[in-house]
Amino acid sequence: MKQIRSFSELGVREALVDVLDTLGLSIPTPIQARTIPIALAGERDVVALAQTGTGKTAAFGVPVVQRTDAGSHRVQALVLCPTRELCLQVTRDLSAFGGAVDGLAVAAVYGGADINRQIGMLQRGAQIVVATPGRLHDLIRRNRIDLSGIGIVVLDEADEMLQMGFQEELNAILSCTPETRKTFLFSATMPPALSRIAAGYLKDPVDITIGRKNAGAENIAHVYCVVQARHRYDALERLVAAHPDMYGIVFCRTRQETKDVADSLMQAGFNADALHGDLSQDQRDWVMRRFRGRHLRLLVATDVAARGLDVDDLSHVINYCLPEEDAGYTHRSGRTGRAGKAGICISIIHMREHFKIARLEKKLGKSFVRGRVPTGREVFRSQALGQLAAAMSVTLDASELRQQMAPILPDIAASLQEIDREEIAMRFLALAMNRFKEYDYRMPDLNVPDRGEPAAGGKYRPFVPKYGQSKERPTREKRGMPKLSRFAINVGKRDGVNPGRLIGRINEASGSREIRIGRIDIGDRASMIEADSRFVRQVIGAFTGLMINGRPVSAEVVSDQPKKAAPHRKFGRRKTATRPRSFSG
Secondary structure (H helix, E strand, O other): OOOOOOHHHHOOOHHHHHHHHHOOOOOOOHHHHHHHHHHHHOOOOEEEEOOOOOOHHHHHHHHHHHHOOOOOOOOOEEEEOOOHHHHHHHHHHHHHHHHHOOOOOEEEEOOOOOHHHHHHHHHHOOOEEEEOHHHHHHHHHOOOOOOOOOOEEEEOOHHHHHHOOOHHHHHHHHHOOOOOOEEEEEEOOOOHHHHHHHHHHOOOOEEEEOOOOOOOOOOEEEEEEEOOHHHHHHHHHHHHHOOOOOOEEEEEOOHHHHHHHHHHHHHOOOOEEEEOOOOOHHHHHHHHHHHHOOOOOEEEEEHHHHOOOOOOOOOEEEEOOOOOOHHHHHHHHOOOOHHHOOEEEEEEEOHHHHHHHHHHHHHHOOOOEEOOOOOHHHHHHHHHHHHHHHHHOOOOOOHHHHHHHHHHHHHHHHHOOOOOHHHHHHHHHHHHOHHHOOOOOOOOOOOOOOOOOEOOOOOEOOOOOOOOOOOOOOOOOOOOOOOEEEEEEOOOHHHOOOHHHHHHHHHHHHOOOOOOEEEEEEOOOOEEEEEEHHHHHHHHHHHOOOEEOOEEOOEEEEEOOOOOOOOOHHHOOEEOOOOOEOOOO
């Protein structure tokens, strides 16, 4: 394919090209070069697969702006995003692109903000609406938005919308738009459920794939470290401490885990904070301003909270726990290595999660490198050199600094006259390294060797089953874990049900995020879920009176003991959690 050197070669108007140039967008990326001409022609739907950070917003944003009639006050283009963060980011970008068009208005419609204010924006006239599915569906039910004039619908990060359980809302929204619309679907992965939506709502689309389907970015190094489960946080702290210049995101599974990890990192002296669903919009904005301004080194977040974050130059992504779905790994790792820059994705796993790494390697077509959790000695060395590098990077030739230092330089020189260079360096490091003094030679090696691999000190560790020499697994009661009951629910994949949606419903309806969840089996028309037997009434009540796709939902206990055998064929392939857990993220 001919290399495109400017947006004007793609058919973009000169006024818009000038705006893009002022924004630093001069040479189109591959996804932009292939998508923009088709979208501007307006004759075909588009399915575009590309990783985060490849320029997808401009790929659909430029055609949307150019094809919008600013003289009309009807809604002409709709962009659907999975999260409010991505919704706001896309709105900012489209508004910037729209600087080339007088009278163009872009409205952001998302949950967590005043709906009446958003209704007012729509009534004043907005040609382009960027929305999250939940809030837009609410406005449609209230008859507060008219989608009959829509000519373009963009599904941005469509796979994440499905993963978050928005299939029902997507179906309802798309059914309210004209049949003559053009639909552009942008995604990083193409799961089966998304393929079904594409087949149902897109007509003879042009398929555009940058890289391979369902593959991560090419410039990301994938590393995993194996530790015992109880050492997971200690491993995280050492990894963070060993990289003084780390600027990244730590992904956790639940809100409570996010809070606990962030609190522990802050108590250890690291510039970190948490991003989770319990924060108000103002709190989230404050955290994100600090993170984008690099006042925070680390953002500890759940998958839901971090979806749609657009932060440049992240050096690391750390999986404190691997995501439940393999596609989630692609989204997490894609937060680093953006715009062609290198990035590192580190996963902390325990001894029974090797199979997940092998599965990810096969699915992504990439090799994962087994890394090491640094020893205390290595952490101390990294911190010492980091402190020294920070001191050496201070600019000393600034005239203002020299003027301030000049009066006291003789006194400083006199006080240091009897001290040699090595002692000065030692004293400086002792002062700078005071909070890292606990990292010493005596700290144990946290890395778990493979079977037969030599451990620290050259000795070989025999392989011993986790629960002792006996291979018999202790009962849940003996391990101090609650007894689980098994519930049958009369909805499944065809109703847009996924594990996150079931767990979210239980948490929301019961008002408790402490209900332990075990194995979840999702079939085509029915599902099974294991939950703490002490909360049978709350679990059943969570689904009582609920309607999905016009069907009343019901849940009933089918046994007080979780089944050990494979589920009946009608429930489909089993989705198994690695261990019972509380899902609150």
